[in-house]
Amino acid sequence: KSIAMALVENGKHTQAVEVAQTIINGVIRDGALIEISKALVQAGDSKQAAEAIQNIKDATARNSALEDILESLVKAGRSQQAMIVAQQIKDSKARELALNSVLQLLAQTGDARQINAAAEQKIDTEWQALFLRQIAMTQIGMGKKTQALETLNQAMERAKTIKPLKTREVALKGNAMGFAQAGDIEQAIVAIDQAMAVAQQIKTT
Numbered sequence: 001k002s003i004a005m006a007l008v009e010n011g012k013h014t015q016a017v018e019v020a021q022t023i024i025n026g027v028i029r030d031g032a033l034i035e036i037s038k039a040l041v042q043a044g045d046s047k048q049a050a051e052a053i054q055n056i057k058d059a060t061a062r063n064s065a066l067e068d069i070l071e072s073l074v075k076a077g078r079s080q081q082a083m084i085v086a087q088q089i090k091d092s093k094a095r096e097l098a099l100n101s102v103l104q105l106l107a108q109t110g111d112a113r114q115i116n117a118a119a120e121q122k123i124d125t126e127w128q129a130l131f132l133r134q135i136a137m138t139q140i141g142m143g144k145k146t147q148a149l150e151t152l153n154q155a156m157e158r159a160k161t162i163k164p165l166k167t168r169e170v171a172l173k174g175n176a177m178g179f180a181q182a183g184d185i186e187q188a189i190v191a192i193d194q195a196m197a198v199a200q201q202i203k204t205t
Contacts (some may be wrong), residue, residue, distance in 0.1 A: 013048040030056045034065045035173040050088030077144040079114040107138040108146040129158035129171045145182045152178045
């Protein structure tokens with residue numbers, strides 16, 4: 001364990017994870033991997049941090065370590081790194097849970113800058129628009145309607161640039177529903193009008 005941590009401190013991150021995995025005692029091995037994952041996050045190596053987490057055998061310990069890391073990153077204003085860590089998780093179900101965890105944490109912060117930065121971790125504007133709308137709906141459920149409206153405005157900017165027209169129409173309709181639930185009927189109508197314009201465009205192409 002001490003050797004693995006020394007390797008982290010010397011920038012040998014891959015070797016640190018490999019050494020930790022050779023520890024025979026399962027409890028000690030998992031404990032070492034948890035410490036290493038946190039140290040790697042602090043060192044800015046999100047890929048190896050995710051690798052360390054995935055090698056923790058005990059599911060409860062693994063999920064707890066991941067939650068702790070994601071929460072600490074978001075609270076420290078490092079939401080982009082939190083998204084990177086979550087996206088590095090290989091198991092699809094675990095990755096989805098991690099991304100949802102980041103979403104919930106961001107919704108609680110209400111920090112528009114962080115939310116926008118996290119959305120930009122995905123190049124696909126369709127995914128960005130969906131991600132932002134999901135955060136907005138979470139904020140509405142938490143009673144944070146003012147923050148939800150800010151997030152929905154960001155979602156609208158992304159939705160308007162989605163290239164597949166049918167996908168853009170669906171995204172705009174989803175945003176309209178969000179605006180309505182947040183109490184901004186005027187913006188809901190704007191979003192619906194834009195969705196109808198796209199629908200008309202589909203018919204004529």
